[in-house]
Amino acid sequence: xxxxxxxxxxxxxxxxxxxxxxxxxxxxxxxxxxxxxxxxxxxxxxxxxxxxxxxxxxxxxxxxxxxxxxxxxxxxxxxxxxxxxxxxxxxxxxxxxxxxxxxxxxxxxxxxxxxxxxxxxxxxxxxxxxxxxxxxxxxxxxxxxxxxxxxxxxxxxxxxxxxxxxxxxxxxxxxxxxxxxxxxxxxxxxxxxxxxxxxxxxxxxxxxxxxxxxxxxxxxxxxxxxxxxxxxxxxxxxxxxxxxxxxxxxxxxxxxxxxxxxxxxxxxxxxxxxxxxxxxxxxxxxxxxxxxxxxxxxxxxxxxxxxxxxxxxxxxxxxxxxxxxxxxxxxxxxxxxxxxxxxxx
Amino acid sequence: xxxxxxxxxxxxxxxxxxxxxxxxxxxxxxxxxxxxxxxxxxxxxxxxxxxxxxxxxxxxxxxxxxxxxxxxxxxxxxxxxxxxxxxxxxxxxxxxxxxxxxxxxxxxxxxxxxxxxxxxxxxxxxxxxxxxxxxxxxxxxxxxxxxxxxxxxxxxxxxxxxxxxxxxxxxxxxxxxxxxxxxxxxxxxxxxxxxxxxxxxxxxxxxxxxxxxxxxxxxxxxxxxxxxxxxxxxxxxxxxxxxxxxxxxxxxxxxxxxxxxxxxxxxxxxxxxxxxxxxxxxxxxxxxxxxxxxxxxxxxxxxxxxxxxxxxxxxxxxxxxxxxxxxxxxxxxxxxxxxxxxxxx
Numbered sequence: 001x002x003x004x005x006x007x008x009x010x011x012x013x014x015x016x017x018x019x020x021x022x023x024x025x026x027x028x029x030x031x032x033x034x035x036x037x038x039x040x041x042x043x044x045x046x047x048x049x050x051x052x053x054x055x056x057x058x059x060x061x062x063x064x065x066x067x068x069x070x071x072x073x074x075x076x077x078x079x080x081x082x083x084x085x086x087x088x089x090x091x092x093x094x095x096x097x098x099x100x101x102x103x104x105x106x107x108x109x110x111x112x113x114x115x116x117x118x119x120x121x122x123x124x125x126x127x128x129x130x131x132x133x134x135x136x137x138x139x140x141x142x143x144x145x146x147x148x149x150x151x152x153x154x155x156x157x158x159x160x161x162x163x164x165x166x167x168x169x170x171x172x173x174x175x176x177x178x179x180x181x182x183x184x185x186x187x188x189x190x191x192x193x194x195x196x197x198x199x200x201x202x203x204x205x206x207x208x209x210x211x212x213x214x215x216x217x218x219x220x221x222x223x224x225x226x227x228x229x230x231x232x233x234x235x236x237x238x239x240x241x242x243x244x245x246x247x248x249x250x251x252x253x254x255x256x257x258x259x260x261x262x263x264x265x266x267x268x269x270x271x272x273x274x275x276x277x278x279x280x281x282x283x284x285x286x287x288x289x290x291x292x293x294x295x296x297x298x299x300x301x302x303x304x305x306x307x308x309x310x311x312x313x314x315x316x317x318x319x320x321x322x323x324x325x326x327x328x329x330x331x332x333x334x335x336x337x338x339x340x341x342x343x344x345x
Numbered sequence: 346x347x348x349x350x351x352x353x354x355x356x357x358x359x360x361x362x363x364x365x366x367x368x369x370x371x372x373x374x375x376x377x378x379x380x381x382x383x384x385x386x387x388x389x390x391x392x393x394x395x396x397x398x399x400x401x402x403x404x405x406x407x408x409x410x411x412x413x414x415x416x417x418x419x420x421x422x423x424x425x426x427x428x429x430x431x432x433x434x435x436x437x438x439x440x441x442x443x444x445x446x447x448x449x450x451x452x453x454x455x456x457x458x459x460x461x462x463x464x465x466x467x468x469x470x471x472x473x474x475x476x477x478x479x480x481x482x483x484x485x486x487x488x489x490x491x492x493x494x495x496x497x498x499x500x501x502x503x504x505x506x507x508x509x510x511x512x513x514x515x516x517x518x519x520x521x522x523x524x525x526x527x528x529x530x531x532x533x534x535x536x537x538x539x540x541x542x543x544x545x546x547x548x549x550x551x552x553x554x555x556x557x558x559x560x561x562x563x564x565x566x567x568x569x570x571x572x573x574x575x576x577x578x579x580x581x582x583x584x585x586x587x588x589x590x591x592x593x594x595x596x597x598x599x600x601x602x603x604x605x606x607x608x609x610x611x612x613x614x615x616x617x618x619x620x621x622x623x624x625x626x627x628x629x630x631x632x633x634x635x636x637x638x639x640x641x642x643x644x645x646x647x648x649x650x651x652x653x654x655x656x657x658x659x660x661x662x663x664x665x666x667x668x669x670x671x672x673x674x675x676x677x678x679x680x681x682x683x684x685x686x687x688x689x690x
Contacts, residue, residue, distance in 0.1 A: 111486075137553075141456075143586035145617060208482075209557040209590045210550040238638040241488035243596050244589035245554045251588050272490060278638060286634055293583040293623060293631060 001222065002134055003200040004107065009038045009073055011066075011099075012080035015092045018045040018062070019053035024164075025109065025193045026080030030057040032172055032197045038072040039063050040080070041095055066098035078196055079108040086111025086135075096120060103127040109134045109192025109203065134192045135206040137215075144213035149254035149295040151224035153186075156344060157255035158233035158303070159287050161277050162270055163242060165263040166305035167233035168194050170332055170340075174259070175230045177337035184227035188219050190249060194232045204234060205245050212245065216252025231255065237286055238278045239269070247290060254295040257344055258287055264306040264317045264331075280324050301343035302329040346483055346567065348545040349452065354383045354418055356411075356444075357425035360437045363390040363407070364398035369509075370454065370538045371425030375402040377517055377542045383417040384408055385425070386440055411443035423541055424453040431456025431480075441465060448472040454479045454537025454548065479537045480551040482560075489558035494599035494640040496569035498531075501689060502600035503578035503648070504632050506622050507615055508587060510608040511650035512578035513539045515677055515685075519604070520575045522682035529572035533564050535594065539577045549579060550590050557590065561597025576600065582631055583623045584614070592635060599640040602689055603632055609651040609662045609676075625669050646688035647674035 010033065017023040018040065030037055030050070039061045040050065046064035050057045063069050066077075077099040083089065088096065088110055096114065099106055100123035108114045113133040115121055124131050148155065156174070158167040171187055172194075178185035187194070189201030207215045216231070223229045231253045235242030260283070269275045277283075284299050291297040302321050306314040314331055321329040330339040355378065362368040363385065375382055375395070384406045385395065391409035395402045408414050411422075422444040428434065433441065433455055441459065444451055445468035453459045458478040460466055469476050493500065501519070503512040516532055517539075523530035532539070534546025552560045561576075568574045576598045580587030605628070614620045622628075629644050636642040647666050651659040659676055666674040675684040 146585035146620070205555040206553055208551055209554045209593060210587065212554040212589050213586055237635075240491040240596060240639060241558055242555065243638075244557050244593040247592045248554060248589040251585060275491070282638075286638060289631055289634065290582075293588075293627075294585055 001138055001200060001202055001219065002132065002195060004132060004195070005105070006199065007076040007105070008036050009075045010036050011069055011072070011074040011077045012037060012040045013077055013092060013095050014040055014042045014045070014080040015089065015095060016042065016044045017081045018042045022081045022083045025082050025196065027054050028168070028193045029078065029080065029196055030054055030060070034058045038074055039069050041066065041069065041077070066095060066102060074104060076105040076107055079106070079110060082109060082193065088112065088114065097123060100124050100127055100129045103129045105130045105132065107132045107134065107196060109196065111135055111206070134195045135203040137207045138202055140218070141208070141211045142214035142218060143211065144217040144252050146251070146254055146294045148217050148220040148252065151220060153220070153224050153226050154228040155220060155231060155253050155255045156228065156257050156259060157231045157249055157253050158259045158261050159246065159250075159299070160233055160236045161260070161262045161280070161283060162236055162266065163239065164270060165261050166303065167261045169305070170259060170261050170303040171230040171232045172197065173332040173337050174340060177341055178228060181341070186223045186226040186229040188223055188229050188231045190216065190219070190232045190234055204248055205242070209244055212248035213252035216249055220253050233261070237290060238283060240272070240275065250287070250291045251294055255291060255297045256295070258291065258297050258299045259301055259303050259340060260284065260287070260299045261303045261305065264304050264309045264313055280321065284325060299325075299327065301340045302327055303340060304329050304331045306331045306334060346545060346547055346564065347477065347479055347540060349477060349540070350450070351544065352421040352450070353381050354420045355381050356414055356417070356419040356422045357382060357385045358422055358437060358440050359385055359387045359390070359425040360434065360440060361387065361389045362426045363387045367426045367428045370427050370541065372399050373513070373538050374423065374425065374541055375399055375405070379403045383419055384414050386411065386414065386422070411440060411447060419449060421450040421452055424451070424455060427454060427538065433457065433459065442468060445469050445472055445474045448474045450475045450477065452477045452479065452541060454541065456480055456551070479540045480548040482552045483547055485563070486553070486556045487559035487563060488556065489562040489597050491596070491599055491639045493562050493565040493597065496565060498565070498569050498571050499573040500565060500576060500598050500600045501573065501602050501604060502576045502594055502598050503604045503606050504591065504644070505578055505581045506605070506607045506625070506628060507581055507611065508584065509615060510606050511648065512606045514650070515604060515606050515648040516575040516577045517542065518677040518682050519685060522686055523573060526686070531568045531571040531574040533568055533574050533576045535561065535564070535577045535579055549593055550587070554589055557593035558597035561594055565598050578606070582635060583628060585617070585620065595632070595636045596639055600636060600642045601640070603636065603642050603644045604646055604648050604685060605629065605632070605644045606648045606650065609649050609654045609658055625666065629670060644672065646685045647672055648685060649674050649676045651676045651679060
C-alpha cells in the first residue's frame with residue numbers, strides 16, 4: 001500500500017503529450033482532482049487553452065517550465081503520462097530536475113522508478129523533496145487466503161471486455177454517486193492513475209505474481225470498515241497479456257458483485273486489432289465462474305463507455321446488452337449512475 | 346530465461362532439513378539429476394545413510410561441511426530447500442560462505458536473492474564464483490500476445506487440484522517417457538526446482554504480474570523447434586493465493602492439451618485445511634473454459650500422486666475419475682506413463 005501526502009497544489013507534467021492518448025493520466029486527474037490541479041507543464045502546448053486538449057477541464061494554465069509556475073506555489077509535480085514501455089521521456093528530465101531543485105515532491109506511475117535514478121535521488125535528498133514511484137511493489141508480500149470474503153464491507157469490482165475501456169472511471173463515478181446518496185463508499189485504487197486520484201492504493205500490475213492476489217486482499221481488508229467499496233478493475237480475464245492481473249483482482253477482492261465495462265462499438269482488442277473480443281455471454285460466464293471458485297458474484301449491470309459515439313449508438317448497444325445478457329446498461333459519464341447503483345441493491 | 350552451466354558434480358545443501366517437507370528440492374534433484382549429485386551437506390544428518398531420508402536415492406554421502414567434501418571435487422552447491430518465506434536459514438550461511446570461499450558456484454531458488462547479500466557477493470567476486478538466483482525475474486519484460494499458439498510444437502501443460510501435488514514430476518516423467526519412445530520432447534521448467542533439474546527456465550511466480558504470461562510465452566517460443574513440450578504447471582486455477590500464476594501458464598503457453606494432476610485422498614488444500622478443494626468436474630470446467638478463451642484445450646487424462654497410499658486407494662481413485670470425468674488416470678511414478686501418453690495422441 002502506498003499512501004501519498006494530501007497535496008493541494010499539484011502541477012501535471014505532460015511535456016509534448018497533451019491531448020494524445022499517453023496523457024490520459026493527466027486527463028483523469030483534471031477530471032477527478034480538478035480543485036487541486038494548479039497548472040500543466042508542457043513547453044509544446046504552453047500558452048494555449050487547456051480546453052483545446054481536454055474539453056471538460058477547468059481553465060488551468062499551461063506553462064512552458066517550472067520557472068513560470070512559481071507564482072502558483074505548487075506542492076508536487078505529477079508525471080501525467082503512461083507511455084508504452086514505462087520510461088521517462090528524455091524531454092521530461094529537465095522538468096523533473098527543476099522540480100526536485102525547488103524541493104517539490106515528484107509522483108510517478110512509470111514502470112521505471114525515478115528514485116532509482118542517481119541524479120534524481122541526489123537532488124531530492126539535497127532539497128528535501130520526495131519521489132513517489134507508485135508502481136514500486138509494496139514491501140509486504142503476503143499470499144492471499146480469500147480473507148476478503150470475511151469482511152462486512154460490500155465489495156464491487158469493475159471488470160472489462162478490454163484494457164482502457166473505463167473500469168477506473170466507472171468505479172470512481174459509482175463511488176461518488178453512492179456518497180452523494182449518503183453511503184459510506186470507498187474507491188480502492190489498483191493502478192497508478194487511480195492511486196494519484198485516491199492518494200493511495202496498490203499498482204497491482206507491478207506486484208510479483210505470487211503476491212498479486214495478496215496485495216489486493218490487503219487493500220480490501222484495510223477498507224473493511226467502510227459500508228461499500230468499489231475496486232478498480234484492471235485488464236480483462238480474456239486478455240492475452242493481462243489476464244493474470246484480472247484474476248488476482250477477482251480472487252484477492254472476492255467481490256459480491258461485478259460491473260462489466262465495455263466500450264461501445266469495439267469488437268477487437270484496442271492494442272491488438274487482430275484479436276477479436278470474446279462474446280459478451282462468454283465473458284460473463286468466465287468472470288462469474290472464476291469469481292465463484294472462491295465467492296459467488298454475478299455481473300449485475302454493464303457500464304458503457306460511449307465516448308465519441310452518438311446517442312443512437314449508445315441506445316443500440318444498451319438494447320443489445322438487454323437482449324444478449326438481460327442486464328441494465330448505462331454510460332456513467334453521460335447518463336449518471338442511478339441505473340447502475342440500482343442494479344447493485 | 347535463466348540458463349545454468351552444465352554442472353556435473355553437484356553438492357546439495359539441506360542443513361537440518363533433510364527428510365522434512367522443505368527439502369523437497371533436494372529430494373527432486375536426487376530423483377532427476379542423480380548421476381550429477383555427488384553429495385549432501387547437512388551437519389545434523391551427517392554420517393547417516395541417505396536412504397533413511399529418501400528411500401529412492403542413490404547412495405550419495407551426507408557430509409557435515411564443505412571441508413569434508415573436497416575429495417568429491419564439486420563444481421556447484423545447490424540450495425536444496427524451499428522454506429516458507431523464502432529466506433536462507435541462518436544455519437546455512439556458513440556453508441554458502443565456505444562454498445564461495447572455494448570458488449564454487451551457488452545456485453538458489455529462494456525468494457530472497459543471495460547475490461544481493463554484500464558479503465556473499467564480495468566473496469563470489471574475490472574467488473571467481475557465480476551466484477545464480479533462479480527466482481530473479483528475467484530482464485526482458487514482454488507482454489504476451491498469444492503467440493505460443495502459432496508454434497508447430499505440441500504444447501502440453503500440467504494443471505493441478507492444489508500446489509505440491511506432482512505437476513513438475515508428471516511433466517518430467519512424461520518428457521522422459523516420450524523421449525524413450527523416440528519423440529523430440531522438451532521439459533519446460535517454470536519453477537525453481539524444475540529449473541535446477543532442467544538447467545534453465547523461468548520462475549514464473551517471481552515475475553511481475555503484467556509480464557508473467559509474456560515470460561511463459563517466451564519460454565514456449567524458445568522451444569518451438571521441438572516436437573512436443575511438457576510445460577511444468579504451478580498452483581491451481583482455484584487456489585486463493587496462486588491462481589494468477591496458473592492463469593499466466595494457461596494463457597502464456599496456449600496449451601493444446603492439459604493433464605490434471607491430483608493427490609489421491611486429498612479433499613482440502615494442503616496448506617489451508619479450512620478450504621475444501623473444488624469438485625473435479627468444476628475444476629475441469631474452469632480450466633478448459635479459461636484456456637479456451639485463447640486456444641482450445643481439453644483435459645485428456647488425470648495423473649495421480651498416490652504417495653503413501655495403498656494400491657486399493659489408487660484403484661478406487663482411478664475408478665472415481667473414470668466415473669466423474671470419463672477420463673483415464675494413472676500414477677506416473679508407480680504405473681509409468683503409457684496410459685497418459687496414449688491419451689495425448
